[in-house]
Amino acid sequence: MSQQEVTQQPVWTQLPEHVEIRDNHHLYIADCDTVALADTYGTPLIVYDEQLLRQTIQSFHQAFQRLQVPYQISYASKAFCTIAMCQLVYEEGCGIDVVSGGELYTALTSGVPASAIHLHGNNKTSEEIRYAVESGIGAIIVDNFYELALLQEIAAEKQKNVNILLRISPGVEAHTHEYIATGGQDSKFGFDLASEQAREAIVQLSDMPNLICTGLHAHIGSQIFDAEGFAVSVERLAALYAYGCERGLPFQVLNVGGGFGIRYTDEDAPPVAQTIEGIVAAARAAFAQYGLILPTIWIEPGRSIAGPAGVTLYRVGSQKRIPDTRNYLAVDGGMTDNPRLALYGAKYHAVYANRADAPAQDTWSVAGKCCESGDMLIWDAPLPNPQPGDVLAVFATGAYNYSMASHYNRIAKPAVVFARAGQAQVVVERETWADLLRQDRPLQR
Known part of the structure; x- marks a missing residue:
């Protein structure tokens, strides 16, 4: 996809009907500012429109x-x-x-x-x-x-x-x-x-x-x-x-x-x-x-019930450009909260929640943080060029994402919130590193 083709395809034209972009350019779900949700509850965060x-x-x-x-x-x-x-x-x-x-x-x-x-x-x-x-x-x-x-x-x-x-x-x-x-x-x-x-x-x-x-x-x-x-x-x-x-x-x-x-x-x-x-x-x-x-x-x-209502929010981290090959941006989740691309090539659409109406500038492949080359969430997504602190919102992640979440690399599972009429309720608490050790037992000497 050429630079001209990308800039002619604004990301916001493909938004699901149940979300909206407001004057502050933020993505809203059920009247909740997703950027505020990410700041309040941390990322990765799965948000359901109740x-x-x-x-x-x-x-x-x-x-x-x-x-x-x-x-x-x-x-x-x-x-x-x-x-x-x-x-x-x-x-x-x-x-x-x-x-x-x-x-x-x-x-x-x-x-x-x-x-x-x-x-x-x-x-x-x-x-x-x-x-x-x-x-x-x-x-x-x-x-x-x-x-x-x-x-x-x-x-x-x-x-x-x-x-x-x-x-x-x-x-x-x-x-x-x-x-x-x-x-x-x-x-x-x-x-x-x-x-x-x-x-x-x-x-x-x-x-x-x-x-x-x-x-x-x-x-x-x-x-x-x-x-x-x-x-x-x-x-x-x-x-x-x-x-x-x-x-x-x-x-x-x-x-x-x-x-x-x-x-x-x-x-x-x-x-x-x-x-x-x-x-x-x-x-x-x-x-x-x-x-x-x-x-x-x-x-x-x-x-068909859970999938469309779920959106996963990630914080953008490192970026890597490989000339004439591919651009990568990494997020603070990955195959541990969404293994579906690795399992069967699932496709997703995403925007930056903090500037959801910004036009795409290039194609970026979204990578997770696991030590696996196959830890990818989206290949070649048309997106604005990433900036520090961006919050990436990936749509239709309500089904078989949290259900398939794992502890690979001892990564804790994300929190889940239900959003409704401007209010968010935590329905699954974010795991802590201490939670990962609950079932571990030391050697007895």
């Missing part, structure tokens, strides 16, 4: 309500799981999907009723299954034959009946990155449909009296922008659903999973309402073909 979280959830409700179908929304908490987030999504009428004992403990501690929680996972431990059964959670999504037998054993031991869904691998690969595709036949997740594993699971349920199978589940991938893959998955699941009904299973639920895409850059344009319309239309047609009543349609949005 009202946008709530509005996004309500947009899912409204899409289903317009179509007048039975439905349930369960927030996929792996995207961002904290006590405050679990409280918020439940307040907005969502159940919560968890994939570990830790996520289950978080959801229960937040006050969410056990009946509103569903447990996922391809390798649930016996400890996690016992915890879920003893807590009386709403459903367990069973992933494989090993788990099916283990769950029946534990349920019988506890003298409890457990609601389950069977997770199916429908052989559908949506348009997504290979590392986050989950619905194809060659996947670690679910009972394979093509090889008759799914039908065999249904047959085995007749000998498992403590397991009440209420439906089927499939998740075909992530960052999906149309209903085509969902529609194929629904058609295949409908045939299996009909088989389960013939076998006398009390099916009521078709869970199509999540994976709804969000806008990370101007290349992305997620039509969530149209996607839901496509899913419902496909379900109506497929179940009518088998003479079946339309089941309750479950979805599991995670990224």
Whole structure:
């Protein structure tokens, strides 16, 4: 990109709708000055627009309500799981999907009723299954034959009946990155449909009296922008659903999973309402073909709720120009709070929060502070030339950022705040260096 091309592309033209630039040239989120937030709470800092979280959830409700179908929304908490987030999504009428004992403990501690929680996972431990059964959670999504037998054993031991869904691998690969595709036949997740594993699971349920199978589940991938893959998955699941009904299973639920895409850059344009319309239309047609009543349609949005509402603030540090090669600017975070570029080439958009309407002057690649060449956040971003003290705001970092944060290089995890109507509330305290040593024990001499 030439210097002329860069200066003709002001950064502010690509800002998300929920943020604004005011007369002081600062970036504002939910009426909060992000520069002031960085000064008050330090950096890196993840800032969530609380009202946008709530509005996004309500947009899912409204899409289903317009179509007048039975439905349930369960927030996929792996995207961002904290006590405050679990409280918020439940307040907005969502159940919560968890994939570990830790996520289950978080959801229960937040006050969410056990009946509103569903447990996922391809390798649930016996400890996690016992915890879920003893807590009386709403459903367990069973992933494989090993788990099916283990769950029946534990349920019988506890003298409890457990609601389950069977997770199916429908052989559908949506348009997504290979590392986050989950619905194809060659996947670690679910009972394979093509090889008759799914039908065999249904047959085995007749000998498992403590397991009440209420439906089927499939998740075909992530960052999906149309209903085509969902529609194929629904058609295949409908045939299996009909088989389960013939076998006398009390099916009521078709869970199509999540994976709804969000806008990370101007290349992305997620039509969530149209996607839901496509899913419902496909379900109506497929179940009518088998003479079946339309089941309750479950979805599991995670990224699409948490992702757009999160913005990460970093303090700019060192800079490096390599003539005729690349310009680097380094920030005080990196792959320890956002490994997504390193994992699967994720793209982001960023501005300087303290001069958010300044035009781009050059391309700068944003590097983290870890001792890894792959510790990059953004490649070749059009930005003004950096100055000491700049605060870099990276958009759409609300999902799979804090959740994947690590302690590599013994870097402490960032604080998280929820912003609303000009007020900010800390929902996750910043870790200290002392926190990093809490579990360490010295050698005994």
